[in-house]
Structure formats: C-alpha cells, structure tokens
Amino acid sequence: MAGGNPTSPAPYLRVAATLRDRVAVGTWAPGDRLPSRGELGREFGVGENVIRRAQELLIAQGLLEGRPGSGTYVRAPYQRRPMLRTPSHGPGAGLGRPGLAPAGFHGTWESESIAKIPAPPAVAARLSIEAGAQCVRTTYEFLSERQPVMLCTSWEPMALTGGTMVVLPEGGPLAGRGVVARMAHIGITVGRVAEVPRPVQVTRDQAHLLGIAAGSQATLIERTHYDTGGRPVETADILVPAERWDITYDIPLVAEPEVHATPERAPRGLRSGVGREARPGQVRRTGGPPRTV
Numbered sequence: 001m002a003g004g005n006p007t008s009p010a011p012y013l014r015v016a017a018t019l020r021d022r023v024a025v026g027t028w029a030p031g032d033r034l035p036s037r038g039e040l041g042r043e044f045g046v047g048e049n050v051i052r053r054a055q056e057l058l059i060a061q062g063l064l065e066g067r068p069g070s071g072t073y074v075r076a077p078y079q080r081r082p083m084l085r086t087p088s089h090g091p092g093a094g095l096g097r098p099g100l101a102p103a104g105f106h107g108t109w110e111s112e113s114i115a116k117i118p119a120p121p122a123v124a125a126r127l128s129i130e131a132g133a134q135c136v137r138t139t140y141e142f143l144s145e146r147q148p149v150m151l152c153t154s155w156e157p158m159a160l161t162g163g164t165m166v167v168l169p170e171g172g173p174l175a176g177r178g179v180v181a182r183m184a185h186i187g188i189t190v191g192r193v194a195e196v197p198r199p200v201q202v203t204r205d206q207a208h209l210l211g212i213a214a215g216s217q218a219t220l221i222e223r224t225h226y227d228t229g230g231r232p233v234e235t236a237d238i239l240v241p242a243e244r245w246d247i248t249y250d251i252p253l254v255a256e257p258e259v260h261a262t263p264e265r266a267p268r269g270l271r272s273g274v275g276r277e278a279r280p281g282q283v284r285r286t287g288g289p290p291r292t293v
Contacts, residue, residue: 011044011046011050012046012050012051012053012054012057013054013057014044015040015044015046015050015051015054016054016055016057016058018044019034019054019055019058019064020058020063023063023064023074028074029074030074030075030076030077031073031074031076032073032074033070033071033072033073034055034064034071034072034073034074036071037051037052037055055072056213056214057213059072059075059211059212059213060212060213060215060216062075062243063075065147065211065212066207066208066211066212067146067147067211068148068208068209068211080243080244080245080246081244081245081246082245082246082248083240083245083246083247083248084248084249084250085195085221085247085248085249086249086250086251107142107143107144107145107149108142108143109140109141109142109143110140110141110143111138111139111140111141111169111170112138112139113136113137113138113168113169113170113171114136114137114138115134115136115158115162115167115168116134116158117134117135117136117137117155118131118132118133118134118135119131119132119133119134119135119155119157123135123155123235126222126224126232126235127155127157127224127232127234127235128231128232129157129159133157133158133159134157134158134159134162135155135156135157135158136155136156136158136161136167136168136169137153137154137155138153138154138155138156138168138169138170139151139152139153139154140152140153140154141209147211148209148210148211149210149241149244149245150238150239150240150241150244150245151206151209151210151238151239152236152237152238152239153236153237154169154234154235154236155234155235155236156169156179156233156234157233160183160186160188160233161182161186164185164186165185166182166183166185166186169182179225179233179234180225183225183227183233183234188227188233189227189228190225190226190227190228190233191226191227191228191229191230192225192226193223193224193225193226194223194224194226195221195222195223195224196221196222197219197220197221197222197247198219198220198221198222199217199218199219199220200217200218200219200220200239201214201215201216201217201218202214202215202216202218202239202241206218206239210241212241212243216241216242216243217241217242217243218239218240218241218242219239219240219242219247220237220238220239220240221237221238221240221247222235222236222237223235223236223237223238224236
C-alpha cells in the first residue's frame with residue numbers, strides 16, 4: 001500500500017520549520033533576502049508552491065515579509081504607528097492631503113489615475129450617481145522605506161471635474177493638494193467628510209503589495225466627501241493593515257460655560273439674625289432675639 005507516514009508533517013510545514021530555525025540562529029539576519037523559491041525548492045527537493053506556502057506561513061507569523069518585485073526578506077521588528085483620523089489643528093491644518101495620508105506620515109506615495117471608468121454599483125450608490133456613470137479612479141500606494149504600508153482607491157464623478165484643470169487628482173496645478181482644495185478651485189465647497197470603518201481580510205493581490213499574508217486582518221475605511229449642499233463629490237476605500245497601524249481618534253471637547261445659579265432668598269422669618277454675632281453668654285437663635293444662658 002503506497003503512501004507516506006500519516007504522522008509526518010506536510011512538506012511546507014517542514015520547510016517552514018527549517019527556515020524559522022535559520023532565522024533563529026542568525027543564518028539570515030533581519031533585512032536579509034532569502035534565496036529564490038526556485039533555489040529553495042531545489043535544496044529541499046520540493047516544488048515552488050511548497051516553498052510559497054512555507055513563506056506565506058512565516059509572513060503571517062511576522063517572521064518574513066514579501067516585497068513586490070524584489071523577493072522575500074527576514075522582517076525587522078515593526079513598530080505600529082498611530083493613524084489619526086480626526087482633523088489636525090494649528091499652522092498648516094487642512095493643507096496637503098487631508099483625510100488620506102495619515103497625520104505625521106513622512107513617507108512617499110505612488111498613484112495612477114484613469115479617466116472615464118464606469119462607476120460600479122456600490123461606488124455609484126455612495127456618490128449618488130447612476131451605475132456606470134463615468135468617473136476618475138485613482139489608486140494609491142503609500143510607501144515607507146520603499147515598502148507599501150497602506151492602499152487607497154479614490155473615485156470622483158467626471159460630471160463635476162471633467163474638462164477642468166483638476167480632473168486628475170495628481171495632475172495639473174493643484175496636484176496632490178487634496179479633495180477640499182481641488183473642489184474649491186472649481187467652485188465647490190466641501191462641507192464635511194464621513195467615514196465608515198469595516199473589518200476585512202486582505203486579498204491575495206493586496207497581500208502581495210503590502211508584503212503581508214493573504215487573509216491578514218485590516219480595516220477598510222469608506223470615506224466620502226460632501227459639499228455644503230450634501231452632494232457627494234468623492235469617495236474612497238482606504239485599506240489599513242491592522243498589524244501596521246492603530247486607527248486613532250483625537251476628539252477635542254468644547255467646555256460648556258459655567259452656569260451660576262441665582263441664590264434663593266431665605267424666608268423673612270429666617271433672615272432676622274443673619275449677619276449678627278452673639279455676645280458672650282448668648283446662644284444665637286434664628287428668627288428671634290438672642291437668649292441669655
């Protein structure tokens with residue numbers, strides 16, 4: 001009867017255990033690039049799919065990280081960052097990229113805009129337009145140390161921006177200035193922004209871009225800008241990997257003015273002795289003359 005030992009671990013688990021041991025003993029240090037899947041497959045006598053599964057397991061465990069177009073690396077300890085989702089205050093507040101790049105983000109980003117993309121039904125509903133209406137879709141990859149750490153897809157109706165200088169969010173004289181400034185340039189005043197956070201698991205394509213395991217936990221923030229009349233002018237899906245960001249809300253509270261109650265007047269019979277001091281040998285009685293004791 002053919003077959004292997006039913007108690008032996010799956011091949012990818014054996015490979016993962018060996019790779020884990022090599023990292024533990026320092027064969028590969030943080031930041032080192034692992035050999036290619038083909039090289040590892042020949043070393044272990046398995047196919048590249050087995051190596052891929054082993055690496056994905058170690059990526060999910062936080063030991064390795066994938067870098068698109070570069071390979072798989074030993075992951076350095078990653079410090080979670082706060083992602084402030086409330087407006088900033090002080091000098092420069094409201095400039096730059098409000099509501100998209102995290103407050104204090106000092107990395108870079110790459111973007112690609114495509115015009116005349118039909119709005120999918122879900123996006124059309126958020127923008128209050130007909131499904132299939134033409135939009136500009138812009139995808140963003142936010143990079144820290146050349147590694148994508150957050151993804152975003154933004155949609156704007158071409159009925160608003162088509163034929164203007166701001167039709168492309170990252171092109172023209174207001175490139176990179178954000179939704180508020182660009183809409184103001186064409187006479188639209190943005191009055192508010194609404195966000196709906198939802199827990200999701202990243203897809204395989206998203207995981208490949210972010211260098212994390214497929215199925216990792218993330219938060220999808222559905223953000224929509226509205227003008228002062230309540231019309232949606234832009235909506236975006238912001239994908240925030242849970243292992244890299246702490247979504248933070250800093251909500252200032254306005255102190256309520258103190259209310260000073262008007263003191264109640266005491267009944268006439270209770271005011272007769274107020275303000276007098278008893279002479280020695282007297283006991284003060286409210287409402288009548290002092291009584292000698």
